[in-house]
Each structure stands twice: as C-alpha cells, then as structure tokens.
Amino acid sequence: MKKQNLSVPFRIPMLIAAFISLAIGVNVGLLRLGWGFSLPFTNIKIIADLAGLHGPIMVCGFLGTVISLERAVAITQRWAYAGPFSAALGGLSLIAGFPLIIGAILMAIASGILLMATMHIYMRQQALFTFTLLLGSLSWLLGNLLWLGGLSIMQIVPWWIGFLVLTIAGERLELSRFLPPSSNSKVTFIAIITLFITGAILTTLSKLPNVQILSAALLTLAIWLLRHDVARQTLKQKGLTRFIAVCMVSGYIWLFIGAIVGLSAQQLIPASTYDAFLHSILIGFVFSMIFGHAPIIFPAIAKVKIPYHATFYLPLIALHASLIIRLAGDLLQNQQGRSLGGALNAIALLLFVLSTISAVINGKRLSQNIK
Secondary structure: OOOEEOHHHHHHHHHHHHHHHHHHHHHHHHHHHOOOOOOOOOHHHHHHOOHHHHHHHHHHOOOOOHHHHHHHHHHOOHHHHHHHHHHHHHHHHHHHHHHHHHHHHHHHHHHHHHHHHHHHHHHHHHOEEEEEEEEHHHHHHHHHHHHHHOHHHHHHHHHHHHHHHHHHHHHHHHHHOOOOOHHHHHHHHHHHHHHHHHHHHHHEEEEEEEEOHHHHHHHHHHHHHHHHOOOOOOHOOOHHHHHHHHHHHHHHHHHHHHHHHHHOOOOOOOOHHHHHHHHHHHHHHHHHHHHHHHHHHHHHHOOOOOOOOOHHHHHHHHHHHHHHHHHHHHOOOOOOHHOOOOOHHHHHHHHHHHHHHHHHHHHHHHHHHOO
C-alpha cells in the first residue's frame, strides 16, 4: 500500500483541539475539587455543566486524539487521520455542550479507526508488542461502546485504563528488543494481560467499584516493566536519555502505588480511595510517560525540534510532589489536601506545556542560527 501521510499543517489543528480538551478537562477537574474559577474564554456555568465529563474529555478528547494522531503518523496512511480528527471533534462537541450521544459516537468512531490502524501495524509485524497495542486500541473501543450504551463511568473506566496502560506497555515492550525478555518473562507478561482483561470484565459487571483483580494485574505489570524496561539501563546515561528513563521508572512506581490502593480497598470510596486509585494511574503513570515521550512524539507529529534542557525536570518534580499531596488528602479524607494537590497537579501540567513551547522556540532559534 502506497504511503500517503498527511502534511503537518493539517495535523496541527487536531493537536490544538487535543490541548483545548486538556485545558478544559483540567479546569473541570479543578471546579470539582472546589476551585471556583474558569479559563479566560469560558465561564463558571459552562465549566460546571461539564462536571460529569471530566474523564471523557481528558481520556478521549486529549489522550485519545494524541495517541490516534501519533499512530496515524506512524503508519503513513491518510485514512488513519480520520481517527484523531473524530476524537478531536468528539472532545470539542462535549465541551460545546452538544448532546452527549454525539460525542460518544464520535469517540466510538475514533477508537474503531485506531483499532484498524493498529491492526495494520500488527499485520505488518506480528509480535507481542504489536498485539499488546492492538489490545489497547480494542480496550478503548470497548470502553467507548459501553459509554455509548449508557454504563456508568465507574464501569467504563477499567477499559479506558486498559487503553492507556496497554498502549504504553506495548510501546515500552517494543523497546525491550535492546534488553529482550526471556521466553518465561513473555509468558508472564501474557498472563498479566489476561488477568487484567479478566479484572476489567469483572469490574464492568460488578455493581460495586471493586478493582482488586484489576489491581493485581496492574501491580504485577508495574513490577514486570520495572524489571524488563530498557530504562533501567539508560538511567545511567545523561541528558534526554536519562530524563526519559527517570520518567519511565517514576511512572511505573505510580502504577504500583495505584495498584496497591486498589488492592487494599475492598470497595473504592468516592473522593478518597477512588480518586487515589484513578489519579495515581491516570496522572502519575500516564503523564510521567507523556512527559518522557513528548520530546520524541511531538517532533514526529509537528516536525519541530525540542532540544533537551535540564528544566524538563521541573514539571516532572512538580507532578510527583503535587500527586503526593493529593493522595495524602485522599487517603486521610482531607478535602483541603486533596484540593491543594489537584491545583498543584494543574500547575505541573501548565509547567509542562510552557516548558514544551519554550523548547520548541529554542529549537527554532537553534535551527535559524545553524542556517
């Protein structure tokens, strides 16, 4: 099949839409934590109306768009860009207050196209890592179909977690060719993924928010990744390579912590263990990975240079510190600590965005100086 990639000017609007979803999603999260302010181009009423859509906007509108866009760039087929376009449009439709079913349908379409794009990769290279990526895409589609079917976010969220965790695990497994796991380790990995899917099914079917089997899978996956990821070796290097390794290892630690919370709680409690479980994974693990992969992914998507600078560590440190405060508030059922941690989470993400923009500007300057 002839390669037909979409030019950068057509990719950028989708990336911008993803970051609009990120900004609004964070604002909605802060309002839910008791911080009564809105972004300059919105108002409190608009943000308040989106209170129940914090998760879909963040997971589908932001992360779904970015991951789908990265996958479309990777397979160099124009049809695959219908995925991130649909996810971006779905995120904007949720923000604009269109009927919920419109956003849900657009997200289901986006995840279906991502599944097709990932199947394209799997058919070209049938390996454990591509199969894991395929399962991640399938998890997003299943989650979106369940959302479209009217299930609660608590029943859907295991599949959205699966989308993100399996996608990241598959991408890290691809790099394990530099530190290849043994046959026994691969069998263990497959058993962990099977346990995860079993846990996701049971959580969806359960009326109570019990995630113990799911958490057991996440716990063993965190240990497996810590043991086999090439990041263990690259921690000894310098510059960007070391920064990425620090992001990976710290992310696995947060995945481990989230799993411990899920295992320890017989039933997750809203505004306490439920918040701690979700945000250890979706902020601690996922955003550590984003911080680490951003200097690689964004240049591939937008064709810009992001030269490494030691200040990259500032958002990462802020992210971890803020999450520690938030989890302490969650587990002690201290609303002030939880709200403060959430606000500091938002500041950490803002620092990341500003740091990335600054690095892009610096990269352009360096390119002009070379010319």
